[in-house]
Amino acid sequence: MKELCKREIYASEISEYLGVKWMGNDFFVTGPTSLNSAEAGKFVLLNENEVLDNISELLVITGLESNYRGSAVIRVKQPEMAFYSVINEFFMDVKPPQIDGTAHISPSAKLSRGVSVGRNSIIESEVKVDANTYIGSGVIIRGNVHIGKNCIIKDNAVIGSEGYHFIDDGASYLEKPCLGSIHIGDHVLIGSNTSIELPLFDETRIESHVKIDDLANIGSNCKIGSKVLIAASSILCHKITVGRNSFIGAGAVIRDGLNIGEHSTIGIGAVVLGNVENNKRVAGNPAHEI
Numbered sequence: 001m002k003e004l005c006k007r008e009i010y011a012s013e014i015s016e017y018l019g020v021k022w023m024g025n026d027f028f029v030t031g032p033t034s035l036n037s038a039e040a041g042k043f044v045l046l047n048e049n050e051v052l053d054n055i056s057e058l059l060v061i062t063g064l065e066s067n068y069r070g071s072a073v074i075r076v077k078q079p080e081m082a083f084y085s086v087i088n089e090f091f092m093d094v095k096p097p098q099i100d101g102t103a104h105i106s107p108s109a110k111l112s113r114g115v116s117v118g119r120n121s122i123i124e125s126e127v128k129v130d131a132n133t134y135i136g137s138g139v140i141i142r143g144n145v146h147i148g149k150n151c152i153i154k155d156n157a158v159i160g161s162e163g164y165h166f167i168d169d170g171a172s173y174l175e176k177p178c179l180g181s182i183h184i185g186d187h188v189l190i191g192s193n194t195s196i197e198l199p200l201f202d203e204t205r206i207e208s209h210v211k212i213d214d215l216a217n218i219g220s221n222c223k224i225g226s227k228v229l230i231a232a233s234s235i236l237c238h239k240i241t242v243g244r245n246s247f248i249g250a251g252a253v254i255r256d257g258l259n260i261g262e263h264s265t266i267g268i269g270a271v272v273l274g275n276v277e278n279n280k281r282v283a284g285n286p287a288h289e290i
Contacts (some may be wrong), residue, residue, distance in 0.1 A: 163220035
């Protein structure tokens, strides 16, 4: 995990990092600010249709042909990308790795260098975690689970929960044991209170650079392609494939066994009952192309 730090960086150093020239004066910048809280010695993002008062020694990052008369302006083609790149490059520090004394970690679990584990987390015997991954408080990781490097597992997530598989024997339900594995790639974010289920057999797989928000459920045998974004409270049932670079909106529900194509978008609250092709946008209940 990272935390905001205070540094003094010249406006000219920021413009050099972004590969563009700045207009105005050169002065020390100590950190980012919002438009509503803009003040001297900070840098701010100015988007289209936004208004900013003139403030001395304020660095403005924008894509606009602006008449702003503040003391320094950096104009770039992708101002939001530039703004947050500067924050990450100059004003965020990585917290030193730490394993809290209240965490329970099996002696058979394999944790690489730089792994952090928060309070009251449980990591069981078959788990492998690669370098520099952060595991928050109250996290449970069990079963045959491999988590890649530079991941963030937020508080109270459960990785390796039992899948929802039963057989009706007439009198009650016989539970099917989950004997498969979970593979999570590098630079993956797993949100708070999110559950990722072990499969009956084979593998649940989440590729690198996937970002999953809070309160989501990833069912057994799901395959999530790289750079997929899954918003809060989404439910992916059993054996779903999601192609790379797709977006799943908050509260969406996807029925088991479906394929969601690459570069597709699932709208907020959509109930998806059929396959979605590449580059399609669907929304509604039942979901339909828009």
